Amino acid sequence: MNTLLAIALIVSSGLVAAGQVADVPKTTADEVMAKVYVRDRQREKVSQGYAGQRRYVLDNEKWNKRAVLVVAVKADPNGSKHFEVVSEEGWKSANKRVLRKMLESESETSRPDMRPKTLLTPENYSFALLQTEVVAGRPMYVIAVDPKRKDKYLFEGQIWVDGVDYAVVRCEGKPARNPSFWIHSVHFVHRYQKSGDFWFPNTTESLTDARIFGKTEVTIHYFDYAPNTAPEHEAETPHNASFKRANYVASH
Numbered sequence: 001m002n003t004l005l006a007i008a009l010i011v012s013s014g015l016v017a018a019g020q021v022a023d024v025p026k027t028t029a030d031e032v033m034a035k036v037y038v039r040d041r042q043r044e045k046v047s048q049g050y051a052g053q054r055r056y057v058l059d060n061e062k063w064n065k066r067a068v069l070v071v072a073v074k075a076d077p078n079g080s081k082h083f084e085v086v087s088e089e090g091w092k093s094a095n096k097r098v099l100r101k102m103l104e105s106e107s108e109t110s111r112p113d114m115r116p117k118t119l120l121t122p123e124n125y126s127f128a129l130l131q132t133e134v135v136a137g138r139p140m141y142v143i144a145v146d147p148k149r150k151d152k153y154l155f156e157g158q159i160w161v162d163g164v165d166y167a168v169v170r171c172e173g174k175p176a177r178n179p180s181f182w183i184h185s186v187h188f189v190h191r192y193q194k195s196g197d198f199w200f201p202n203t204t205e206s207l208t209d210a211r212i213f214g215k216t217e218v219t220i221h222y223f224d225y226a227p228n229t230a231p232e233h234e235a236e237t238p239h240n241a242s243f244k245r246a247n248y249v250a251s252h
Helices: 004-010 029-047 094-110 238-244
Strands: 052-062 066-075 081-090 123-135 137-148 155-160 167-173 182-195 198-210 214-227
Touching: 029 123, 029 137, 029 155, 029 167, 052 094, 066 094, 081 094, 094 214, 137 167
Parallel strands: none
Antiparallel strands: 052 066, 052 214, 066 081, 123 137, 137 155, 155 167, 167 182, 182 198, 198 214
16 A cells, blocks of 8 residues: 555656647657746746645545545745645544555655655656657647666656647556555556646556455545735846746645
8 A cells, every 4th residue: 555655756647649740849748847847947037836625535445445645835035835735534544554554655755855856857867758749739748758777756658848838737557666566556647737828647556456455546636726826026127027927836
């Protein structure tokens, strides 16, 4: 069950059912990811952090049990995350030993000293461009992500990057390291959704197949996400205005 902790750090309905590839700018995966990194740092500066709520639902097929946890999340300008449990119901053991542990792990790895070790950067991953697509008239890059070390906080899989905003809109894969002998496999899909001028998490779906517990699904729904208001005394310069037109992706 502890392998579900990794899903919390990994960190687009119909994206793969996209249209024909049109005039998508030619580039490399490393060039795309360099732009993603720069845009993310710009968005963080503009947003001054964010706040929202999540609803975690854990379903175990073998034991026919469910756990539900609703939490409020606040992120500081430096990316550090703070969680407050709003309500919980159902399988108490799973709430305590799985869902709450996911929150603790995510909070820990969001700290400034830990966060660089989990970001989508060349220090942590190798990238390869698999294909390009056009979705709702917007270019999309599909990139293979290969972790450079067997770390439970990294993942192996694919990401989809919006070629206009250079925002990651979908991640899919498995943890770079299976944290337990008792786990057969883990698979997750994490989606973002654009709301107004910002991109925020939409859903995370994960499936863990364990030797004793069997199949366990965890679904996370994200709602009421919004950036923090920038300081009122900050001057509205052309430089700041250009940042404010950029889209914000909540980091993982």
